[in-house]
Amino acid sequence: MLTSITLIIIPFILSYSLTHSQTLPPPLFNNQLGEWALMQPSIGISAMHMQLLHNDKVIMFDRTDFGQSNLPLSFGRCRMDPNDTALKIDCSAHSALYDVHTNTFRPLMVQTDTWCSSGSVLPNGTLIQTGGYNDGERRVRAFTPCFGEYCDWIELSDALSQRRWYATNQILPDGTLIIIGGRRQFNYEFYPKTSENSLSFVSLNFLGETSDPSENNLYPFVHLLPDGNLFIFANTRSVLFDYKQNHVVKEFPRIPGGDPRNYPSSGSSVLLPLEDDFGFVEAQVIVCGGAPRGSFESATKGNFMRALHTCGRIKVTDSNPNWVMENMPMARAMGDMLILPNGDVVIINGVGEGTAGWERGREPVLTPVIYRPKENDASLRFSVMAPASRARLYHSSAVLLRDGRVLVGGSNPHVFYNFTGVEYPTELSLEAFSPPYLSPVFDLVRPTIRFITSGVLGYRVFSYVTFTVASYESVSDVSVRILAPSFTTHSYGMNQRMVVLKLNGVTRVSREVYYATVVGPSTAEIAPPGYYMLFLVHKDVPSSGLWVQVM
The missing domain is CATH 2.60.40.10 (Immunoglobulins)
Known part of the structure; x- marks a missing residue:
């Protein structure tokens, strides 16, 4: 039955930084490059993790043991940690809340280390953030969106059964979260615990099988499929997984090339748009970029191998699925992949040489690429966009805003906040990329x-x-x-x-x-x-x- 509630939508006023004076041709977006705008020269922290909330605010955080950030905590607060190796009394923030409408931000206080953690949003809009490093490895943190100045993180001690560092979260059909893997964690658990998922954790042998000395199954790519099973990709292998029965339904062919795609090789992946026609729903997954096997160890010795330029695309709902390989316009590791409102995919940030990890990336890739999955001609699927002016390497991030822009922040390829004396200084700024569809033409x-x-x-x-x-x-x-x-x-x-x-x-x-x-x-x-x-x-x-x- 239809409701009678009516919402009036006031359109956003978009920010543009027009750098191209040429007349743009009509659709489809041929020869258009998009636009970049600097939103904030500094928010005081490096945006290692980002989540857009349903009140159009973006929550961002890095880690608590970087030392002092450039964003003071409000109300005279300080975080005290006698075990912190960088700063035992820290009166600076390591989390911030950015308001898209006003282009302003304020500090948030996180108590325990969120480094390399994971997150999901519950059905009620509360961000549940899980795990991290040292004192944060078993923590759950909750942030409920509000419009006041006092809402902040709430932390729950030892809410996780296992340490979750480099784990992946996925929202499930019943609204609970599954938290998969992490460093040396070949298992999964649920949050919150219910009568149906009361076990503290469940072993997942597939994660152990795909681990190697470089631990390339960290942050496994996980996608919920229309049949309720999970697609899990780790290293070079992927499976269809029934989490309710703890059963691998099938294993898909290995992605061609033999090179790992997960952290620290750090490719990326998205589930392509689902067409819900109330019948059979086809599901396709694409995995792009990463670094060749051995890149992490090679970069440690000062030899930065060329990143991967390939994408693999697979129809996971086919009876006999196989990977179809495509070539990106340039090689890229540590690129973020985001689905755009029209169903295209933007690939943004990253490096052309090396891999993830401290000081292990070189040759920043400044140009985003847009991939059009519905384009029949494979040679026309990729388009190279206008370059950014700032390098976004290790610990950078990006999210889509509801006005269609892509918000980009972060980049800290060093152990601490380093702004001088390094090839790629710590980046505290926020930028917005406006894809071609936002052009006034x-x-x-x-x-x-x-x-x-x-x-x-x-x-x-x-x-x-x-x-x-x-x-x-x-x-x-x-x-x-x-x-x-x-x-x-x-x-x-x-x-x-x-x-x-x-x-x-x-x-x-x-x-x-x-x-x-x-x-x-x-x-x-x-x-x-x-x-x-x-x-x-x-x-x-x-x-x-x-x-x-x-x-």
């Missing part, structure tokens, strides 16, 4: 969402999305999508997923005003409960998004 076909029948998107429930667009031709040019924002760290965006909703038609209301009739996700396996950004896309150009809660 597309204003005639750019839709603007005006209303939606409810801020809650029910499973299999009809909703109406009213939008305006100046130049409309056909319903075939329109799609409505929901996108779960990622918890991004160490070149991997956990939990991000896009679902293209079933469209039951577009009706013209008046001049330039239309409404699209869409149906909520068919199952929680396709779209787990929680907050998503909803976008309407017209002729491959997305609207600004609005938050909806799937439940």
Whole structure:
């Protein structure tokens, strides 16, 4: 049954830094390079971990044993840790909350070390952040979005059964989290514990089998598939895993080339957009970049091997799936992959030589690449974008904002905060990359969402999305999508997923005003409960998004 609640959406005012004066051609985005803008010259910390919350604030943090940051804690607070090797009394922050609307930030206080940790957002919008280093390795930290000045991290002692350092989190259809792996942790556990998942942890032999001396199964790539099973990729191998029965359903072919893709090789991966037509839903995974086997040890000796330039794409729902290999325009390790509102994928940040780890990366890759998975001609799928001015190497990160920009921060390839005397200084700035679809040349076909029948998107429930667009031709040019924002760290965006909703038609209301009739996700396996950004896309150009809660 349809609800009667109406939300009015006020479009964002986008920030542009126009550096190209040439006239841009019409769609599809040919020869367009996007734009970069500096948002903050310094937020005082290095954004090693980032998560967009449903109040349009981005929570960021690095680690507590870097020493003093450039962001003082508020209200005269200090963190006291007699075991800290850098600073036993630290009155500086190692976490910040960035407000997208106002382009401002404030310090947050994290008590225990969050270095190389993981996270997921619960269905109610609370960020659950898990693990870390030393005193943080078994901690769970919670941050609930609010609009006041006093909300902050809440920490739970020893909430995890095992130390979780370099682990991966995935939200499940029932709204709980599965936390997989970590350094020398060949197992998984759930949070919160329920009667169905009460065991402290469950062994996962696959992680032990894929571990090697370089420990290239850290931060395994994990994607929830439409059948409810998990796709888990570690090193060069991947499996279809039934976490309820602790059973490997099948193993997929090894990715060609024999080179590892997980940390510290640090490729990246996304689950490509799911087309939810209330029938069989095809699922494809793509894995891009990384470093050749032996790169970590080689870089230790000062020999920086060329990064990988290949991507592997596999239809995991095929009866006999195989990897299809494609070549990126340039080699890249430590690149972040994010799904854009129109279903394209941006690959941003990283290096062309070396690998992850302290001082082990060289030749920063400043140019983002956009990959168009729906393009039939493989030679046209990749487009090289405008270069950034700042290197983003080890411990950089990126998240998609609901106005369609990509927020980029971080880069600290050193043991401590080093701003001088090093080849790549610690980076405290925030930048925003505006993909080509944000160019004013597309204003005639750019839709603007005006209303939606409810801020809650029910499973299999009809909703109406009213939008305006100046130049409309056909319903075939329109799609409505929901996108779960990622918890991004160490070149991997956990939990991000896009679902293209079933469209039951577009009706013209008046001049330039239309409404699209869409149906909520068919199952929680396709779209787990929680907050998503909803976008309407017209002729491959997305609207600004609005938050909806799937439940």
